[in-house]
Amino acid sequence: MEYYTGVTQKKTMEISELLREAKAGDTVRVNGAVHTIRNMGTVAFVILRKREGLLQAVYEEGTAQFPLKNLKEAAAIEAEGVLEKNEKAPHGIEIRIRSVRILSEPADERMPLAISKWKLNTSLEAKLNYRSISLRNVRERAKFRIQEGLTRAFRDFLYGQGFTEIHTPKIGAKGAEGGANIFKLAYFHRPAVLAQSPQFYKQMMVGVFDRVFETAPVFRAEKHNTKRHLNEYTSLDLEMGYIDGFEEIMAMESGYLQYAMGLLQREYAKEVEILGIELPKADRIPAVRFDEIKKLAAEKYNHKMRNPFDLEPEEETLIGRFAKEEWGSDFVFVTHYPSKKRPFYAMDDPDDPRYTLSFDLLYKGMEITTGGQRIHDYKALKEKIEARGMTEEGMEQYLNTFKHGMPPHGGLGIGLERLTMKLVGEDNVRETTLFPRDLSRLEP
Amino acid sequence: MEYYTGVTQKKTMEISELLREAKAGDTVRVNGAVHTIRNMGTVAFVILRKREGLLQAVYEEGTAQFPLKNLKEAAAIEAEGVLEKNEKAPHGIEIRIRSVRILSEPADERMPLAISKWKLNTSLEAKLNYRSISLRNVRERAKFRIQEGLTRAFRDFLYGQGFTEIHTPKIGAKGAEGGANIFKLAYFHRPAVLAQSPQFYKQMMVGVFDRVFETAPVFRAEKHNTKRHLNEYTSLDLEMGYIDGFEEIMAMESGYLQYAMGLLQREYAKEVEILGIELPKADRIPAVRFDEIKKLAAEKYNHKMRNPFDLEPEEETLIGRFAKEEWGSDFVFVTHYPSKKRPFYAMDDPDDPRYTLSFDLLYKGMEITTGGQRIHDYKALKEKIEARGMTEEGMEQYLNTFKHGMPPHGGLGIGLERLTMKLVGEDNVRETTLFPRDLSRLEP
Numbered sequence: 001m002e003y004y005t006g007v008t009q010k011k012t013m014e015i016s017e018l019l020r021e022a023k024a025g026d027t028v029r030v031n032g033a034v035h036t037i038r039n040m041g042t043v044a045f046v047i048l049r050k051r052e053g054l055l056q057a058v059y060e061e062g063t064a065q066f067p068l069k070n071l072k073e074a075a076a077i078e079a080e081g082v083l084e085k086n087e088k089a090p091h092g093i094e095i096r097i098r099s100v101r102i103l104s105e106p107a108d109e110r111m112p113l114a115i116s117k118w119k120l121n122t123s124l125e126a127k128l129n130y131r132s133i134s135l136r137n138v139r140e141r142a143k144f145r146i147q148e149g150l151t152r153a154f155r156d157f158l159y160g161q162g163f164t165e166i167h168t169p170k171i172g173a174k175g176a177e178g179g180a181n182i183f184k185l186a187y188f189h190r191p192a193v194l195a196q197s198p199q200f201y202k203q204m205m206v207g208v209f210d211r212v213f214e215t216a217p218v219f220r221a222e223k224h225n226t227k228r229h230l231n232e233y234t235s236l237d238l239e240m241g242y243i244d245g246f247e248e249i250m251a252m253e254s255g256y257l258q259y260a261m262g263l264l265q266r267e268y269a270k271e272v273e274i275l276g277i278e279l280p281k282a283d284r285i286p287a288v289r290f291d292e293i294k295k296l297a298a299e300k301y302n303h304k305m306r307n308p309f310d311l312e313p314e315e316e317t318l319i320g321r322f323a324k325e326e327w328g329s330d331f332v333f334v335t336h337y338p339s340k341k342r343p344f345y346a347m348d349d350p351d352d353p354r355y356t357l358s359f360d361l362l363y364k365g366m367e368i369t370t371g372g373q374r375i376h377d378y379k380a381l382k383e384k385i386e387a388r389g390m391t392e393e394g395m396e397q398y399l400n401t402f403k404h405g406m407p408p409h410g411g412l413g414i415g416l417e418r419l420t421m422k423l424v425g426e427d428n429v430r431e432t433t434l435f436p437r438d439l440s441r442l443e444p
Numbered sequence: 445m446e447y448y449t450g451v452t453q454k455k456t457m458e459i460s461e462l463l464r465e466a467k468a469g470d471t472v473r474v475n476g477a478v479h480t481i482r483n484m485g486t487v488a489f490v491i492l493r494k495r496e497g498l499l500q501a502v503y504e505e506g507t508a509q510f511p512l513k514n515l516k517e518a519a520a521i522e523a524e525g526v527l528e529k530n531e532k533a534p535h536g537i538e539i540r541i542r543s544v545r546i547l548s549e550p551a552d553e554r555m556p557l558a559i560s561k562w563k564l565n566t567s568l569e570a571k572l573n574y575r576s577i578s579l580r581n582v583r584e585r586a587k588f589r590i591q592e593g594l595t596r597a598f599r600d601f602l603y604g605q606g607f608t609e610i611h612t613p614k615i616g617a618k619g620a621e622g623g624a625n626i627f628k629l630a631y632f633h634r635p636a637v638l639a640q641s642p643q644f645y646k647q648m649m650v651g652v653f654d655r656v657f658e659t660a661p662v663f664r665a666e667k668h669n670t671k672r673h674l675n676e677y678t679s680l681d682l683e684m685g686y687i688d689g690f691e692e693i694m695a696m697e698s699g700y701l702q703y704a705m706g707l708l709q710r711e712y713a714k715e716v717e718i719l720g721i722e723l724p725k726a727d728r729i730p731a732v733r734f735d736e737i738k739k740l741a742a743e744k745y746n747h748k749m750r751n752p753f754d755l756e757p758e759e760e761t762l763i764g765r766f767a768k769e770e771w772g773s774d775f776v777f778v779t780h781y782p783s784k785k786r787p788f789y790a791m792d793d794p795d796d797p798r799y800t801l802s803f804d805l806l807y808k809g810m811e812i813t814t815g816g817q818r819i820h821d822y823k824a825l826k827e828k829i830e831a832r833g834m835t836e837e838g839m840e841q842y843l844n845t846f847k848h849g850m851p852p853h854g855g856l857g858i859g860l861e862r863l864t865m866k867l868v869g870e871d872n873v874r875e876t877t878l879f880p881r882d883l884s885r886l887e888p
Contacts (some may be wrong), residue, residue: 001771003728003731004694005695012686033849051606075849076849076851076852106848107847108848131648133844135649141653145608148609152603162496166878168878169879171676183629183631184630185628186628186629194615204576205878207477207580208580219615231615234611241520242520247448248452251448251450252451254448258450284448288445379551394887396888398888402551403550403551404518405548405550416611434645435612435645442617442636443841
């Protein structure tokens with residue numbers, strides 16, 4: 001029997017530890033994957049890939065007590081050597097290798113992709129087929145560090161605003177949004193579906209915690225094959241009670257975006273630099289009515305509106321351009337979406353029930369958020385369901401919640417992969433999804 | 445057009461704001477759900493349920509400028525009144541109501557459960573059937589605040605240890621653990637399954653980020669109908685590379701548990717008190733071999749061992765008791781599980797390949813974690829697959845990852861609902877699951 005008392009200090013050092021704690025001339029130990037070897041004859045540069053970045057190790061005959069051929073690209077090694085300053089090396093340091101311990105070797109040294117190139121020059125298809133290899137490229141990897149920052153910021157910001165994190169079920173008896181876009185499965189011989197969103201659950205939990213959020217997968221059986229659609233994605237969801245209006249929800253999202261950009265600047269500066277991201281300003285996000293901005297954009301760009309009650313992707317692009325040119329903002333809230341385009345639980349605008357107290361947030365011309373105020377009155381909700389010719393079947397518990405009192409409330413859902421895509425400047429949402437699921441892709 | 449510039453300051457105050465910023469005699473505004481009304485004749489106590497706890501509002505004829513009958517239990521209200529100290533009231537304060545604004549009213553005042561009682565005295569079945577109502581009980585609600593703390597601690601601790609958060613797909617072509625316990629679904633006319641665990645993906649991502657974690661749902665089509673099994677639960681998963689041995693993984697989990705108990709003490713003290721939780725010590729967690737502890741427990745408690753290669757729930761209970769009595773610990777790592785009881789990717793102990801370099805963590809006699817070192821050598825992995833008579837079909841990308849080099853690594857998965865259950869002193873995992881999914885329950 002022995003005792004575990006907490007994290008053990010490793011003898012190897014990470015890059016930040018080398019920079020903070022070691023000085024030139026110190027003997028240090030590091031581990032990493034051999035990213036690439038550049039053999040210059042008398043000397044070889046062995047670039048190690050570590051989680052914080054690349055680290056240059058220098059192999060010199062005489063200093064190193066082993067033959068260079070012992071080192072293979074894609075091997076995992078532990079090296080001991082002397083730290084030296086070198087302005088030309090990543091982070092301004094390098095390790096003159098003395099000895100090495102091979103931790104593991106690849107069975108096949110021929111990599112399917114040239115991951116050590118700065119920019120991985122290959123097709124999206126190849127990147128996705130070899131996902132666990134393509135992400136070893138430092139730039140590819142950085143996108144998902146940025147994605148972590150966006151998720152982390154969402155939670156940290158909301159904890160500070162009195163929200164409680166919830167975990168709602170992904171298997172259920174009925175979808176929240178209804179419609180045909182639902183994955184069906186057999187649940188012990190009963191029909192079941194995969195959750196399209198945590199909508200019903202987060203609303204039900206507003207009556208318990210006032211403010212709730214969830215960061216979890218959602219499933220959409222949509223047959224879209226576009227650059228912006230996925231059949232499984234991560235939704236950053238929040239729902240908040242006791243709101244004075246749906247404006248409070250947009251204010252909360254503005255606060256989140258400000259917090260997120262601040263966190264990325266502070267904690268993810270390395271990745272922001274690697275990807276050359278210009279962090280957008282979120283300190284003043286314009287909001288404009290759906291019907292107004294449609295007209296404004298149509299006039300300015302001479303675009304023919306086809307449907308007054310819907311936004312086509314092309315129109316979103318124009319609205320994004322309009323917001324940038326006229327208001328200097330990458331973000332724009334489009335408010336008061338038509339009632340017929342919103343689910344039954346959306347609250348209609350009492351001033352004009354053809355529209356709802358709802359919004360989308362566009363970022364560089366693409367919808368990344370849908371949100372709005374919900375109906376909180378039991379009778380009003382029942383009437384809306386009836387007016388739409390819907391059945392209450394499977395919604396009994398949801399409706400029951402309202403019967404026993406619910407505060408005025410609303411919320412939103414942010415598509416994490418889309419937000420990441422726009423932030424890092426990609427144009428296909430698969431680029432910022434670890435393992436995308438679409439009409440044709442179910443693996444890896 | 446208008447601008448959103450961040451979170452708007454509300455005119456209503458939360459309990460912590462009242463305690464921090466308001467003084468006796470101040471006129472304040474608060475909102476909340478009417479939890480209960482105790483009418484004493486000349487005076488009535490209107491208890492408001494707010495996210496931070498209960499708040500006592502006092503209705504006195506003369507002071508209040510409206511009739512008491514305007515207030516209904518389960519209504520959402522906003523009240524204005526004068527703050528006074530009152531040692532007998534929750535948090536030592538109360539609000540003498542002057543005016544009130546009704547935000548929403550219940551359609552039916554007769555609540556299905558007596559949620560305002562301190563302890564909700566009803567069956568688990570009723571609690572789950574009326575989940576959105578039963579959780580309005582302050583004690584019931586507190587369990588899920590504790591659950592938030594455990595999840596939050598997991599992430600915060602791991603960010604600090606250089607881990608990257610990942611989001612892996614829940615729909616896939618093949619399950620990681622194999623076997624029959626997989627939910628199947630039709631994915632655009634192709635067969636697909638729901639992920640039993642993020643195992644393959646987190647391993648693949650160790651080659652990219654060195655250290656990764658995920659907090660997400662997993663799906664098990666197990667036909668167990670017990671107090672400890674769910675068919676969907678939240679798994680706290682981590683996987684770490686460049687380990688010197690599987691001991692490092694246990695050390696990491698010890699570190700997490702210490703961090704979590706610290707966070708609960710600091711940030712969730714209210715809920716810890718409400719539930720009367722005695723936070724367990726995690727500063728010294730004993731670890732003992734599977735074969736040894738089985739013998740020790742069998743001898744001490746005169747228990748007849750039926751299967752030397754498996755742990756029955758009854759044995760786990762005895763081992764938990766042993767750890768408590770002999771080593772004074774609620775936690776105990778049981779190490780070196782038999783190879784035949786672990787999946788193919790588990791690394792066998794080179795000293796005795798009948799056992800693996802793996803562990804379970806028991807908490808008060810129940811398994812809450814399974815972890816261990818994984819095979820990182822491509823050939824060894826292929827051989828193990830062959831030796832087990834398994835097919836490589838559907839695992840090509842997983843295996844490819846190893847072909848191109850992987851560091852020694854291992855990881856673990858923690859069942860969040862079980863950890864919460866044991867911590868708050870419940871004996872059925874459904875008590876600490878917001879919306880449990882089991883053999884018979886698919887709703888709400």
